[in-house]
Amino acid sequence: MRAISLATPTLPPATHTSAYLVGPDDGPGELWIVDPATPYPDQQAVLRAALDAEADAGRRVAGVLLTHHHGDHVGAATMVAAHTGAPIAAHPLTAARLAGRGIEVAWPLEDEAQVGPLTCVWTPGHAPGHLCFLDRATGAMIVGDMVAGVGTILVDPDDGDMTSYLASLARMRALGPTALLPAHGPMIGAAVAKLDEYVAHRLMREARVAAALGAPASIRALVAIAYADTPAPLWPLAARSLEAHLVKLERDGRARRIGDDWALA
Numbered sequence: 395m396r397a398i399s400l401a402t403p404t405l406p407p408a409t410h411t412s413a414y415l416v417g418p419d420d421g422p423g424e425l426w427i428v429d430p431a432t433p434y435p436d437q438q439a440v441l442r443a444a445l446d447a448e449a450d451a452g453r454r455v456a457g458v459l460l461t462h463h464h465g466d467h468v469g470a471a472t473m474v475a476a477h478t479g480a481p482i483a484a485h486p487l488t489a490a491r492l493a494g495r496g497i498e499v500a501w502p503l504e505d506e507a508q509v510g511p512l513t514c515v516w517t518p519g520h521a522p523g524h525l526c527f528l529d530r531a532t533g534a535m536i537v538g539d540m541v542a543g544v545g546t547i548l549v550d551p552d553d554g555d556m557t558s559y560l561a562s563l564a565r566m567r568a569l570g571p572t573a574l575l576p577a578h579g580p581m582i583g584a585a586v587a588k589l590d591e592y593v594a595h596r597l598m599r600e601a602r603v604a605a606a607l608g609a610p611a612s613i614r615a616l617v618a619i620a621y622a623d624t625p626a627p628l629w630p631l632a633a634r635s636l637e638a639h640l641v642k643l644e645r646d647g648r649a650r651r652i653g654d655d656w657a658l659a
C-alpha cells in the first residue's frame with residue numbers, strides 16, 4: 395500500500411489529500427485506488443503519471459474506490475476511471491450525492507463488501523455514505539475523513555451526525571485495526587489509542603456543550619462558552635460541530651430547540 399499526496403481544495407490546516415494505491419509492490423497484479431482526490435489539472439497529471447508507471451509494471455487499476463462524496467476526495471475519480479477503464483465504486487448513499495455532479499458510481503459497495511484485498515466498513519457520521527477500507531492482510535484501515543493525521547474532523551449537521559460518528563468510531567475500534575491511513579496527514583500507528591482519543595475528545599466537548607446549556611441561547615453565544623479553548627477564528631466551523639452535538643443532545647433528551655435558540659431540556 396502506498397500514498398500519493400495531492401494538493402486539493404480541502405479544509406485548512408490540511409492542504410493535501412492522500413490517494414492510496416492498494417496492490418502488490420512488485421510484479422504484476424490488480425491495483426485499487428482509494429480517493430483519487432484532486433481536481434487540479436497539474437496534480438491530476440502527477441497522478442496519471444504514477445498510474446502509467448504502475449501500468450508499465452503490469453499493475454492494472456481494477457477499481458476506483460471512494461470513501462465519501464466530498465469534493466476533496468473525488469476530484470479525479472472520473473479522470474482515473476476514463477484513463478484506466480476501471481469502475482468507480484462507492485456506498486449507495488455516496489453514489490446518490492455524486493449523481494448530480496457528473497460522477498457516475500458503477501459499482502455500489504454495501505457494508506462488509508469485499509473488494510480485492512479490502513473489506514468495506516460503513517462508517518456514517520462525517521458523511522452518510524462514508525466507507526473505511528480494511529486491508530485484511532495487514533489490518534491497516536484506510537479511514538478517509540473519520541480520523542485526521544493533520545487538523546480535525548468536521549461533523550457538520552448538513553452532512554454529518556454526531557450519534558452515528560461516535561458509533562462508527564466504536565465500530566472501527568472493535569475491528570482492532572493495526573494502523574489508520576487518513577485522507578489528510580500521515581499514517582497513525584497507534585490505531586486503537588487514536589480512536590479512543592477521538593471518542594474521549596468528542597465526549598469531553600459534548601459535556602462542555604451540555605454544561606453551557608441553560609436558558610435559551612443562540613449557537614453563537616454557546617460557541618463562545620463551549621469552545622472557549624479554541625481560537626476565535628475557528629468558531630464559525632466550531633459552530634457546525636456544536637450544532638451536531640446539540641442535535642445529539644436533543645435526541646438524548648438533554649437539550650431542546652426553541653426557534654433558533656437552544657436550552658437545557
Ligand SMILES: [Zn+2]
Pocket residue numbers: 462464520521539
Ligand atoms: Zn469529508
